[in-house]
Structures are given as structure tokens and as C-alpha cells.
Amino acid sequence: MNRFKDYIDAHIKEYPTARYRENEPMSEYTSFRIGGAVPVMFLPDSEGELVSLIRTASRLGVKPLVIGKGTNLLVRDGELSMPVIQTAGLNAVTVFENGELECACGAVLASSATAAMKAGLSGLEFAHGIPGSVGGAVLMNAGAYGGEMKDVVTSVRAICADGDVREFSREDCDFSYRHSRFSDADCVILSAKLKLCAGDVNEIKARMEELSHRRRASQPLNMPSAGSTFKRPVGGYAAALIDEAGLKGFSIGGAQVSEKHAGFVVNKGGATFDDVCRIIEHIQKTVYEASGIELEPEVKIIGR
DSSP, X not given: OHHHHHHHHHHHHHOTTOOEEEEEEGGGSSTTOOOOEEEEEEOOSSHHHHHHHHHHHHHHTOOOEEESSOTTEEEOSSOOOSOEEEOTTXXXXXXXXXXXXXXXXXXXXXXXXXXXXXXXXXXOGGGTTOOSBHHHHHHTTOEETTEEGGGTEEEEEEEOTTSOEEEEETGGGOOBTTBOHHHHSSOEEEEXXXXXXXXXXXXXXXXXXXXXXXXXXXXXXXSOEEEESBOOOTTSOHHHHHHHTTOTTOEETTEEEOSSOTTEEEEOSSOOHHHHHHHHHHHHHHHHHHHSXXXXXOSEEEOO
16 A cells, blocks of 8 residues: 555645545446445546656556546456546647647547537537547547547547657557557557538537437446447447347346347446456357357456
């Protein structure tokens, strides 16, 4: 625990009014509503403070988990031995006259899409219903309804393992399906610039409402989950394979394959980390036996 106290003390020395919470339950910060307590959670209010936290952690040999909205995380129960940095306070969205948006890493993706709509900028409608933050969406190249972050991102600023802040072009980001260079590299995204095109505000709004209606009609948005549990396999859809394997509605403890959309594992009440892990493994095994296709989790599992 001393190293975490050293981390707190070192950060408070540089940022005396810094916000942080000790023994904070991760279940309050993940859309699954699952996760044990972390020794300390920092809530930076500025990019400078986030950069300082990363550099201080490196100097002390501490590796924090950096999270946004926690909408793609499954976190282990029990006491966790890692500090967390939650970026919700870094939520600025700036609209430029040339059709660019600059979004801080903690900006909510839906809010960014709304800001674009109000400015008469089209191209981010697909993201309006994605519940995560811009940083997380860029990291995993999030997408929906035919659109992906790689379609709109022009550059990304990040702090790297050596403590340097660098700007990466779209090409440098190495985007692919649900992946970017930041998925594997020891970098923390600070902000992203998005290039959109001029459009009619009413048409943009109508498209966003249409996609929102489709999402509500087909997905279990009223239950805690981490969205699509598995990545789309080559030549098929995870939800269809799970449904065909007879697993829709299958439960282990408080975790369940959604009866509304088989691609979602939901917390129907009191689900544990182990419940969700076991149901993921059962789905993978059953689908492979039925189809020969291996499903890869899209949800990021912390502490397995």
C-alpha cells in the first residue's frame, strides 16, 4: 500500500486541490456494475494533471488503469491492487470552422455527436448511441451501423511510455476492426481531432433519432452490460452464432445471455465477475463445438 500512498503524496504535492478517492468500488464506474475496490482513484480536471499522473506513476513504478466511462470493462471482484485514473473530468469538445472537432479523452461520445449535429456537421451520427468516451472509442476503433472512428479521426494526441506527449496521424493510429495502435501500446490517449462534413441539421438529427430507435428496439439497454460481448467473427455475426447454439437466455448466477440480443451478456441482478467469465467461456466452447468458429471477447477483462 505504501507505493499507492507515495503516489497520492507525490501528486498532491504538485496538484494540492487534486480530486481522488481511496478504496473506491469499481462497480460504480463500469456499465456492468461489477468490480472490487481499488486503493485509489484519481479524477483529474485537466490534461496537464492527467499527464502529470502518468509521469509520476512511471517514476514510482506504478501502472494505473486509465478509464473513461467504463462501458467496455469487466473488472474482477474483491480488493484490487492498482490505482485508477478516471478521465470524465476531461470532457471538452471544441468545434472549428473548418469542420473539425477536437474532443478531450473523457468527452462522452454521444455528447460529441450532439455538438457536431448542432454545428451542422455530419459523419458522427453512428456514434450517438455508443455510450463510451472518445478516448475509449478511439482506442478500440468503436463503431456501429456501418461507421467507425477510423472514418472520422484525423489525429490523436497521447502520452507515451517515455513520458512524451505525441501527435499521431490517422495512418499512424493503425486502425483495424476494434483495434488501434493504442490497444497494444503503453500510451494514454489525451484527445482526438475528428474531420466531419457539412450537413443539414434536421437531417443529421433525424438520422441520429433513427439509429437511436433501432438501438432501443434491438438491444437490452435497460440492463447492465458492456455492450457487444464478442467481436464480429469473419464471415458471420456473434449474436447469430450464439442464438443458433441455443444460448439465448442462458444464465450462470446473475449473468445471462440477453433474451433480447444474444450478442449481449447482461447483469440481471447480483452478477459477479466469475459469473460473467464463466458464461463467456461457456459461450465460446458451445459456439465452437456447434460451428467451429472461435469467438473473441470484445469486452476488456481486468484482473482475470
